[in-house]
Amino acid sequence: MSESIKVKTAPFDARFPNVNQTKRCWQNYFDYTKCVEAKGEDFAPCKQFLRAYTTLCPSEWVENWDNLKDNGTFPMAKDANLSLRQPLSMNTSVRAISRKMSLHFEFTATKAAMPNAASSSSSSSIASSAPRIGKILVSRETEDQQGPLAVSLQTPNFLKYTRHGLQPHLVREMAAELGSMPKATRIQLEDFLADDTPDFSRVGEQGMHGFVALDRSEMLVLDTLDPTVVSRSAKSSNSFMGIDSEGGTRRLTAENFARVTDQLKPDIVVPLADYVEEPLPSLTQGKRISKSISRSAKWLEEYLAKRQHQPAVFAPVMGSHSLELREISARKIEAMDGISGYAFNDISLALPFEHKLRLVQHSLSELSASKPRYMAGASAPDDAVRAILAGIDLVDSSYPYAVTEQGLASTYDFSACSSEDSSAAHLDLWQKSMFENFRPLVDGCQCFTCRNHTRSYIHHLLMTKEMLSTVLLQIHNMHYYQRFFEAIRASLARGTLAQDAKRFLEHYCCDPFDRPAAGAEVATASCTKNVFGELETLAIQECSPTTKIQRKRHVEPAV
């Protein structure tokens, strides 16, 4: 198929700025396969992917993948057709109370709404991957006289993404302007490791809540890594998890982690794990994944044995792209006592979201349905709604942060339906047309920014690199993100999530099954852009006005 292709050096691709072009090779091979599937081999725009991977990939890799395709074992669904069905109201209300833990999760499951992936051959129970509406209750023992404090969170929902324990750009007074946000904050330990090996004896009795001035009614989830960072260099060993920090590589052992959680007193922890940094499914050795599973399981056991303070544990579910190994990881976790929920953090694979989601669903079929599930890397609205349909309960708010960092204001609406509704998911405040536009970001929006400021002022703040630009945008974008989840919960309660999600995805021009990767304009004729792709852009672009690395923040779209 490549005889008519003239081979020349592949042009620069902003998604892959590094010297190592391995991921880019894989991405182009995958995009080509997908493009041909959708449009046929003769569709001219597909050729750009072919040209790119022919130059970039070692020929034996391509041969290997071609063979996988011929055998039908290439990791991509072939018969993907969208048949979102209305969830049948099974209403199997399950009240799951883990014995040792103070976390309670009650939920109502609906019938499976997403077709199971063809590759996920094992029988999956209906409840395992159906959207659920629920409530997480954490009862916290406190040292003061007020007795145990119960904090609750409705699901599906998001955990507030933070940097150094605070929501990006927002100090407490401004975060308070956000109003009805979910009272759940996700903090990553890696932000606090710049100075030395993890020791927080200094923070005192109030733990992390006191240190970062979180309200005591806030549910605190402590994870290890920042979900917006896609590429890492620190290596782990049998005894420690390697974590990159501003001060160098830190070695986090299970014992360290137990001490840290004793000191920081979170409500929920996602313990350390040996995440596999490997973009290429067919190149990753099964051995490496097996090792990551056994290390992670061993660390989890050690952590549970060593700790004093007993937060609820969301076990990291491992297994990378291997269905078989995902089952092994899930079974190991199910065999353990003291697990209150699951975390799907192992998503650094350069795979389309739909494929990642199928991997998660495969694990879910082996895991108890009665426990809450958090998924990292599912923050973008289109991904979040798909994840929720697949039975995920929690994501995080890294998406609105990514929107803010690009000088954009969210305008998407879960209930957008008519053709009169705009199909733009955001408003670009960098545009020249904003210069003299004295309207709020969105007419009628009740957020602090829209009540007080104009597009013109925010455009001016961006042009002059004033930090207030990101403060005001972040407030608006968080407001929109919260609205989105409220609408999803309402839709779930009505029993119409499947139709509503389909309409939402179609309205915003997302391929309801597979989102085209950023820049892959040709994936489908009607979908010319990746409307919710801000996180992908964030991953390759440091652009906050205070960042020392001055990169160009925005390129005016060529008209």
Place this chain on the structure above:
Amino acid sequence: MTTSDEFAGLSKPLETSNSPALRFEVLARCSTTKARASKMHLPHYTAHTPMFMPVGTMGSIKGITTKQLEALDCHVILGNTYHLGSRPGPELLDSAGGLHKFMAWNRGLLTDSGGFQMVSLLKLANITEEGVEFENPHDGKKMMLTPEMSIGLQNSIGADIMMQLDDVVSSLTTGPRVEEAMWRSVRWLDRSIKAHKRPTEQNLFPIVQGGLDERLRTLSAKELVKRDSPGYAIGGLSGGEAKGSFWRMVTLSTDILPTNKPRYCMGVGYAEDLVVCSALGVDMYDCVFPTRTARFGNALVRTGSLALRQGRFKDDMDPIDKDCDCPTCKAYSRAYLHTTVTKDTTGCHLITIHNIAFQMRLMRDIRRAIVEDRFPLFIREFMQTRFGKTVPLWIVEALRSVNVDLTVADKSSSYTAVPIDGDSQKEPSY
């Protein structure tokens, strides 16, 4: 954290002045020094002086919303005409209805003339009788800023107080150029007054010039007083001159300027300078220092400043200042701030908030001490905290000129200071 009640019971002004857009009421005078506490009624807000005005160059104070600025008790903030004149430009500010509306700030605003930036930012400025000729950094074309254009820009911005365009010379310059600049500034003032289109809504302040020459300063001040302006600025200082010359020029100017009108000392913002200049009779100050140093992770305290990036704060669970009631000090330890300063925007915001609150609290303390007529004691306590036993000579001399002798104890305080030669201080580095 507000000033609402600080002049309660002082309903009768000692002195007043009335202009169409400014009413100034001196409500209390220090019985020892030249300090006074006053109310300045501006079109958008009634400010209490002596006051510090944070600088919001581009129409925002680094990452802080106007709602936060109000909560921090800021009365007047500064905008820079040169910057606002190029972005977003006067046409946009006109259609936005002025800077107040554009940035959603309902209190006082002051704009400079743009002349200082011409000279400091642009190396190729050429000053003629007509105005300042410079090369536009955006397109390289020659441009001219005249007094009329400066006032036109400032009328578009719509600040409560505008500054005349002055012929700025470095405070280190000597010789005939200083005298030429001083007289030219007077001529430019007259052109500015003529060009000012909104005298009932905006105040135009002249600027006392004359370098470090007592004769020229005196001439300049006397010339300006003849124009009966709503208030006066003391300019051409804080440019690296010896502090011994600086305070002498300030006190000479306040001696000539009318006592019933506000005096504004431009570019002053270090805590000890604010205390000394207030004792010399100055009412208004501005400086980028508190907000700029915050972005490098330096938090202001009465003893100097804390470089929170330093490892020694890693385990320090105290707030920046136990006596500070700003949102940062109420919620965060130095150890927490150490983990985030210079890394996240929130770290920068937290220190900026504290540093503004620090300046505002210092000014409130100065005003209260004047109202309660214990300002000399306040000065002694302040200098003791700030410098301990050894105080820079210029401070001792400046204060001695207004009857506060730090080298001998008085009946209110047993503190005595030893003067040291430290008048070339530039950036506090303690």
